[in-house]
Amino acid sequence: MISFRNLTIRRKLQFLVVFAIASLTVTLAIADVLLHRFGVNGPLYKYVVDRKELLTELLPPSIYVSESYMILQEMETETDKAAIESGRVKFRDGIRLHDERRDYYLKNVIVDDQLKKLLERDMHEPLVRFSAIALQEYFPLLGGTPQERTAASKILREKLAPLFKEHAKAVLAAGERLRELTNTAEQKAAATGEFWQIFLLVLTAVSIISMFLVGWSTISGIHESTDVLLKRVNEMAGGASDLTARIEVKGGDEMGQLASGINAMIAKIQTVVAKVREASVQLLSTASEINATARQQESTMQHLGSSTTQIxxxxxxxxxxxxxxxxxxxxxxxxxxxxxxxxxxxxxxxxxxxxxxxxxxxxxxxxxxxxxxxxxxxxxxxxxxxxxxxxxxxxxxxxxxxxxxxxxxxxxxxxxxxxxxxxxxxxxxxxxxxxxxxxxxxxxxxxxxxxxxxxxxxxxxxxxxxxxxxxxxxxxxxxxxxxxxxxxxxxxxxxxxxxxxxxxxxxxxxxxxxxxxxxxxxxxxxxxxxxxxxxxxxxxxxxxxxxxxxx
Amino acid sequence: MLALTFQIGPNRLALGVREIKEVVPRVNLKPAPFGPSWLAGVFVYRGQVVPVVDLHKLIAVGNCPDFLSSRIILVPLPGDPRERLIGLLAGQVADIRELPSMGNGSSGNSDSSRPDLGPVIVDAEGIMHLAVLDRVIPAAYRQQLSALCHSTDS
Structure with missing residues (x-):
């Protein structure tokens, strides 16, 4: 088994570049797939929207007060007081729910002016009158005498029904308007998603290519410099005698600094060798001098001997x-x-x-x-x-x-x-x-x-x-x-x-x-x-x- | 004529002994205050005050030498009716000799205002003046002496 440590720097770097590209490619591919999947009109979007639509179609709408109107129609023939009372409560809750939701949407969701106008004026104004007539005139007449019931029916048909129709008409218009807006937004979002998908693809390709190029050039640069340095250091180790030669320094990166360091080291060795040479020459002459001095000292000692005898x-x-x-x-x-x-x-x-x-x-x-x-x-x-x-x-x-x-x-x-x-x-x-x-x-x-x-x-x-x-x-x-x-x-x-x-x-x-x-x-x-x-x-x-x- | 010889400085004099009262030793004289310079002093002779004239001072020939032979010759004051005595102090008053008489000595000038030694005679030892008292002591001097005698008398 080959240990990672024993691999050359070149191999290591090559391995690093390939691994980086591969991982980036995989990452980007996953990103693309996810973007496609979770984007507007994407599968997940479609799944969620389908279920939402089903839910809205199943549940009675709150903004559209058709249920409340239906309660009114049910109550027309009702005689039981308790049922009337529960109907009245339901009606009132429906109207209140309508008000709450309408306020919520106006406040948080709707930004389109036309739609806002439809909701505030065309839908709301008939509904206000409708609820007031229903609660003040219609419900008190219910469960009473036949005349009163006839009067109530009359009110339902002549006063409440037109108002409801006006409301329903505004609701339809608003629905139309909303559909229109939604379609537009959907189309816009889809276009945007497509643009980003394409951009991402292009960016991926460009980054992979550039990474490959940069990585490869770095590796070759390091490899080249290392070769030169290695050669020179091997020469020196083998006992090269020429100390004047220098390595050519390319760039200021670590390899360049290493080269100039080796150059400085060689220069130091050079000066040291030169000094040693000078010193050895001086040493030689000094040794000769010492030799001569020793000889002189010997003769002086002989003189001293004779002088001593004289003394x-x-x-x-x-x-x-x-x-x-x-x-x-x-x-x-x-x-x-x-x-x-x-x-x-x-x-x-x-x-x-x-x-x-x-x-x-x-x-x-x-x-x-x-x-x-x-x-x-x-x-x-x-x-x-x-x-x-x-x-x-x-x-x-x-x-x-x-x-x-x-x-x-x-x-x-x-x-x-x-x-x-x-x-x-x-x-x-x-x-x-x-x-x-x-x-x-x-x-x-x-x-x-x-x-x-x-x-x-x-x-x-x-x-x-x-x-x-x-x-x-x-x-x-x-x-x-x-x-x-x-x-x-x-x-x-x-x-x-x-x-x-x-x-x-x-x-x-x-x-x-x-x-x-x-x-x-x-x-x-x-x-x-x-x-x-x-x-x-x-x-x-x-x-x-x-x-x-x-x- | 018998005369007493004496000396005043270099001058030798002789005085006839008949004019002399007595010769006394040079006694201690009492100095006369405010008297003339030639007055040697006064002394008492037999109860009488006698003024003494220093002849050396009188003719200005120094002082009388301090010898035993310097003596006082007592003579009567010339021209004084009461014959009061005066003393003449002189040197070498030690000898009496015989001299030829000269009569009335009238030689030299007769200026009575200044003392005059008198006429000159010559003997074996040289020139000698023969002293005449009223010429040796002129009238002016006699007057002073008389005043002195008078004042002491009374």
Whole structure:
């Protein structure tokens, strides 16, 4: 059994078209048959209309009041009151039914103006009078005296019968008119039905044909496109090398979109292949570069090995030099200690000198005080001299006044005048002598003052000397301190030197390990070079593979 | 003639001892308020108020030097009937000597309105004026001094 799923799209579509046409044909045929059957003048129509007509012919008409008229005629000879009453009720019901039906038809069915006029006026007006006369004049006379019955018969014949005839005549006219209208409508409906039947046939044929054409063209289009796509995809699957070829895209339907999708996919593959090709070329050159670099690294490693050996030798030298420096530093330290001792002895000597200077200052101040004493004495001498001077002055004044008085005494005072002159001479000599003493004392005073001044100056100089000695003492102390500090620093330097020596030894060890590391690195580099060669051959293979594609 | 020698600035003078009352040391003088500039001050001599003339100021040759030999020469006020005393402050008042008599000194100008040192004589030490009191102190000055004496008298 063939599964529906395994069928090609073409078969499926063909099957679909054929099935659609067949089903449409069957449907339309059924529709045609039904239309024919249920149409006006069709079999069903005829069946229904025949039965309706039979029914109308069997039942008394309501619009046509012939039954009511017949009741009136029956009642003409009736004497029984009950029968008359039931007749009257029947009559009235008949008239009422007539009114109801007439209203119904006028309202819902009749549209023709002529027919409407017949029903409203020609049929209705005589009937109104007829019913009024029948109910008011005719029925009260019934069942009474013979005269009354005669009068009733008379009314029936003379008044009611003409009215009924008028009504019946209008009914006939209306019937004629209705028949006419019905026939016309029937003919019209039949014509319309025939037209639609023919239209339906034509439409069916046209739709079947067009469906066939559209379906078939669709199938062939899809089939064609599918063939092209399939061919191209099969080519690609089989490893087609031309990536520049594209499928021709026809139209924007799903097949067209599929084609452009495949085209885009091929373009993507093309760019990818092109990039891969570029990359493989670059990769090849890179592999070559890596190879060359590895070779360079190897030579660099060899250089490094020799450099390492040289560094080791240099470090050994540094170590030896550090040891020498340690020796030199200890010598320097000894010298510094000696210097410190010298400075200490210098300091003690300076202290002695300072003491001597101090004694000198004390002696100077003693001399200064003695000189001051001498000056005071000289001042005392001066006071005495001043006293003598005053006495001399008084003597002089006395001699002058004595001379004046002696002169006034005249001849008696002559001898006294001589005495006064002598006194005055002595006073003058005294004054001269005191002047000499005064001069001498002044000279002495000056000399003592100069001595005091010089002593002061000397004292100042001695004090300055003492200060200087103190300064020198302080400086010597600083020197001692600094030399001591220097000793500590020398120790630090010594330790540093030892550390350096140890460091140099460590560097030497490190250099040995670097040397062995270098050898290992060299071996690794050779391995690396081999790996690079492998990479290169692999890249060349890739390149060869990629070259098959046209891009 | 016996004369007392003294100095006023650079000028050497001599005054006859007969005209002198007494020579006294330069005592502390009381300054005379509102007096002339050449008046050195006043002092009390034996119950009498004596005005003292500074001769240096009088002839405008500076101040009298502050020596022990600067003394006050007491003389009677010239032309005063009551012979009230005035003092003359001068320097180097320390010697009395014998001079040749010159009679009535009438040399130089006789302008009595200004002080005049008097006639000149020459001795071994140089020029010396022989002082005449009423020429050294002219009448106008004497009047002021007299007024001063009068005011102090009463």
């Amino acid at each position: 080791a030798a240099a470090v050994r030298e540094i170590s030896a030099t550090s040891n020498d420096l340690v020796g030199t530093m200890s010598e320097v330290s000894d010298k510094a200690n000696h210097t410190s001792a010298l400075a200490l002895s210098g300091r003690s000597r300076l202290a002695g000198m300072e003491m001597t200077m101090q004694q000198l200052v004390e002696s100077t101040s003693a001399i200064s005080s003695k000189l001051t004493t001498i000056r005071e004495k000289a001042d005392n001498i001066n006071l005495v001299v001043t006293t003598i001077t005053k006495v001399a002055d008084q003597t002089n004044l006395l001699s002058i006044n004595a001379a004046i008085e002696a002169e006034k005494a005249g001849e008696y005072g002559r001898g006294f005048l001589v005495v006064a002159r002598e006194i005055r001479r002595l006073a003058d000599q005294t004054a001269v002598a005191t002047l000499d003493i005064e001069n001498m004392v002044r000279h002495m005073h000056d000399a003592v003052s100069a001595g005091v001044m010089q002593m002061d100056q000397f004292s100042d100089e001695v004090k300055t000397g003492v200060n200087r000695v103190a300064e020198i003492n302080g400086q010597t102390g600083q020197i001692i301190e600094e030399v001591r500090g220097l000793n500590d620093r020398f120790r630090l330097v010594n330790e540093g030197m030892k550390n350096q020596s140890i460091g140099a030894q460590q560097i030497n060890d490190a250099m040995v390990s670097v040397s062995s590391g270098t050898k290992e690195t060299s071996a690794s580099l050779q391995e690396f070079q081999k790996a690079t060669a492998h990479l290169r051959s692999a890249v060349e293979n890739l390149n060869h593979e990629i070259a098959r594609f046209t891009v």
